[in-house]
Amino acid sequence: MKYSLNDDWFFTRYFDTELMTLPGDQWENFEKVRLPHSVQLFPRNYCNEDDYQMVSTYMRHLDIKKEWEGKNITLFFEGAAHEATVYCNGQEICRHGCGYTAFEADITDAVVFGGQNTVAVRLDSRESLNVPPFGGQIDYLTFGGLYRQVWLLVRENSHFKDVFVRAEMDGMMEIQIRGVHTENTVIRGHVLDREKKEAAAISERPFADKIVLKPENIKPWTLSQPWLYTLSLEMVRDGAVVDSLNVRFGFRTVAFTDQGFFLNGKRCKLRGLNRHQSWPYMGYGVPARGQRLDADILKRKLGCNAVRTSHYPQSQDFIDRCDELGLLVFTEIPGWQHIGDEAWKNQAMENVREMVTQYRNHPSIFMWGVRINESADDDEFYERTNAIARSLDPSRPTGGVRCIKNSRLLEDVYTYNDFVHSGHNAGCEAKKNVTSDMSKGYMITEYCGHMFPTKNYDCEEHRTEHALRHARVLADVGKNRDIAGSFGWCMFDYNTHRDFGSGDRVCYHGVMDMFRNPKLAAAVYASQQNKTPVLEVSSSMDIGDHPAGQLGKVIVFTNGDFVRLYKNDEYVGSYGPSPAYGGMKHPPVIIEDTVGSLLERKEGYDQKTARMVKDCLYGVVKYGPDGLPKKLRLKMAWLLAVKHIDQGKMRELFGKYIGGWGEKHRTWRFEAVRGGQVIAVRERLPFEGMILDIHSDTKVLVDGPAWDMATVNFSARDTCGNVLNYCQNGISLRTEGPIELCGPAQTSLCGGWGGCYVRTVGAAGTGRLYVKMEGMEEKLVAFTVKKGEGVNDGFNKI
Known part of the structure; x- marks a missing residue:
């Protein structure tokens, strides 16, 4: 049996051996916590890594049933950062020196069956530890805490310790089994596909370290179709199942050569x-x-x-x-x-x-x-x-x-x-x-x-x-x-x-x-x-955001075949992927000409004249009006002599098609086209109003073997849905019902974006998160909070 031990822990930011004998009725001065847990919450920035470097203690009571006597009793820690020493009833059980891998603590010989026991963990999260990754500088924070789940495993003395399924793309399976067993122990099992249909059977046989199978008609695990199978094993003694184990795996073969993966x-x-x-x-x-x-x-x-x-x-x-x-x-x-x-x-x-x-x-x-x-x-x-x-x-x-x-x-x-x-x-x-x-x-x-x-x-x-x-x-x-x-x-x-x-x-x-x-x-x-x-445009198309008011290159990232551009609903042109990025599946589209065919349609110029006018206009952008190279000066002279386009007209055209200073309304529309169909649209319009957009990754939370969380992202956007990257407005947060904030109640947008997290508190009901941006009405995000089902079916709490 597997029992969740993620609730009812008591936490203190120091360690003393006297804690091992402290009566439970004196734990009230400690912080009561649920796992996963961090020894210290941090501000979003300007934090201090010294704050999590401590030797702390986690303690909880553990009721061990009388009928479990004779069984193997083990604590399973999924992750404890970074050096954990486990105690049971004051007796040291084990030490584990890696904060990133799981470990077991066998407490069988230390527990009192049919009574209350005390489990304690001395947790050292100091970076002075002589274990990886410590000893030098580290470009990330290593935090600290019982930050993954903890379980109580109650097993027969005969049980599986480890099973490795090596399954190749051709269906060949090699099952390596490690376990504790007696001579009269046999094993049996099944290989099940994701619909729980049997793909192969393992007939009852004496305990073996290795089993080789080759199920028929298997489907390989691929990037587009990641087929998963489950190996279900049972250990049987005298006709009774004493242990069982399920291992999920996939049939696939990986290899590197000098030509790739x-x-x-x-x-x-x-x-x-x-x-x-x-x-x-x-x-x-x-x-x-x-x-x-x-x-x-x-x-x-x-x-x-x-x-x-x-x-x-x-x-x-x-x-x-x-x-x-x-x-x-x-x-x-x-x-x-x-x-x-x-x-x-x-x-x-x-x-x-x-x-x-x-x-x-x-x-x-x-x-x-x-x-x-x-x-x-x-x-x-x-x-x-x-x-x-x-x-x-x-x-x-x-x-x-x-x-x-x-x-x-x-x-x-x-x-x-x-x-x-x-x-x-x-x-x-x-x-x-x-x-x-x-x-x-x-x-x-x-x-x-x-x-x-x-x-x-x-x-x-x-x-x-x-x-x-x-x-x-x-x-x-x-x-x-x-x-x-x-x-x-x-x-x-x-x-x-x-x-x-x-x-x-x-x-x-x-x-x-x-x-x-x-x-x-x-x-x-x-x-x-x-x-x-996908259609993302690099530019807001606001000329004031650019040196000398010139848009320069506009970069479009899209998985369309090409992009169509419109200015004030007038078609400008179509633009394809840049050949300079030919090693990509979908190279970016680089738009250097935002005038396109407008001179021909709006001014009535023939194609040659329009091209020469554009060359001169963009030359002014690049070199300035007094720095034009000889080739462009000759074009200007030709336009004046042949087409009667003088400097006054060129200034007018520059302001109308390139500069845009003082233009009352200027709108842009980008369309991504694939297979002849428009798959995405982005519009750039003058700012008219701000919208607070809120998205939660889930609206249903399940307080199961551990607390559950929702990730809530918010952004300031204009009326076309574009993020306002220079918005830093303040945000106020509050909750009602069986949820609470993970972090501060006051925050701010950064570059138009922000976020927060809410967590369950152990009860079911309706949780409400209220988000208010300065100058706007408060918005509500509602969550349905369920209890004791979902993410890890079949768990038991103790």
Whole structure:
């Protein structure tokens, strides 16, 4: 049986052995908390990483039933950041030295059956610990807390410990089983498809370490059709089932060659982003819904086919959702540049073992990262990490993220952080310039990021350049067949240490902000898929936002075949993808001519004259009226002599078609066209009024084995739905009913965007979130809150 232990914890920000014997009626002075939990909530920016560095204590009562005597009683911790020492009734049970992997604490010999017991966790979240990733500087906050779920496992002494299903694209299955059993124990089971229909049966047989099967008519796990199967095993003794276990998996084969990455024998260009597991205010401590939402955003909103879990193993809930969506995952051991002493290295070895054994049944995971991110070569160390991963899972290649060229390649794939692009050069290095072994696979694991930090409220040119830098890298990666793919840095902005970030302890490296609101660069990725129409325009078309009042280039990110542009409902022209970005599936559309055919239709000029007038008008933009080169001066002279277009007329045409100063109304409409049909429209009109747009990822919350949360995003928009990037208005928040805020009640928009989180409090009913922006009426978001069902069916509370 599996019992949820996420409620009724008592928390204090210190540790003392006397707490082990403190009577329960004296716990009232401690903070009562629910898991997942962070030891410290943080402001959105200007936070202090010292605030979570503490030795804290979590305690709770545990009733152990008399009828459980003779069974195995274990606590299962999904994640405890960062060094956890578990006690039961004052007796030390175990210590675990990694905040990013799960562990078990066997309390069988310490509990009192038929009575109340005390469980305590001494949790050290100080960065002075001699375990990865600590020991040097780290470009992200590591937070602290029992930030994932905790369970009580009550099992017979004969039970499964671990099952690994290695399933290939051809249907071949190898099941490796590890468990505690007696001689008269047998096992049996079934392989079920996602409709719960039997694909194969495992007849009753003596306990075996390995079973080989080949079900018929299986469907492979692919990016577009991620078919999942379930292995259902039972352990039977004397005719009675003593333990059962379900393992979800998929049939697929992954491989790297010198020509790229192959999924099920088909070449697949990897296009993804790096992800941290952090949120504003809450740090690491969020439940399943928040974890799963990030996978949905990556696949469905950003159009990615892969993600790197930088720089540590992340929530099983997140990886589960990647399995379901067909989102490939590169996961790696904790670390950031620093390699410690022998004790530190031994912990890193254990991290490899735990990462591989805990995550290897996920079909989405295609490679193990067995090297400390951006660390120096250390052959003896990395020979050991590679050996461990390969022995535990020979079906996946190993990689090791580095920032050095021609490094010793002990892994199967050279994974490299390529920050060569600075705006006016190649998007990436050629493989031959980086890897020490051209015969092996090669991929880029980071790019952009710190090279061009960007906020949603930066000027238009800055936001556009940020997007184009991501596009240039994607294009050049796409042109290099021997580069398997790339992961941009990164999915969203994140809190960091004082040595990094923008002075306010935030790294503005994301294509989204901290609340997962999109920056313009997000459209670069979103436009590379065809399922959802995309049309994002770089410019507000407001001339006052540009030097000398000139619009310059207008960049459109779309998955349409081409874009049609209208000015004041007059057709201007049609524009196709830029050939300069030919390595992308859908290159950006670059509009340099916003006059188009208007001179011919509105002024009556023939095509040759219109072209020459435009050349001269745009020449004035580029060189100024007194700096025109000889070629353009000759054109001006021809227009005067032959067409009688003098300087006065040219000034009139410039103001009408290029400058627009003082023009009362100017409207623009962009249409994305695919297959002859308009798939998306964006309009730019003079500002007439502001709208507060609010979106919640769910309106139904389930207070199940853990508290549930909703992600609420809001934005200031004009009447055409365009985000007002310079709006920083204040926002007031309040709740009613069985929900509460995760974070402050007063916040503000940043670049027109904002967000908040609400959480359940243990009761059912209707929850109400009220959002008020200054100068506007209060808006209501209502939630239906359910109790004890949904996300994890079949759990029991204790």
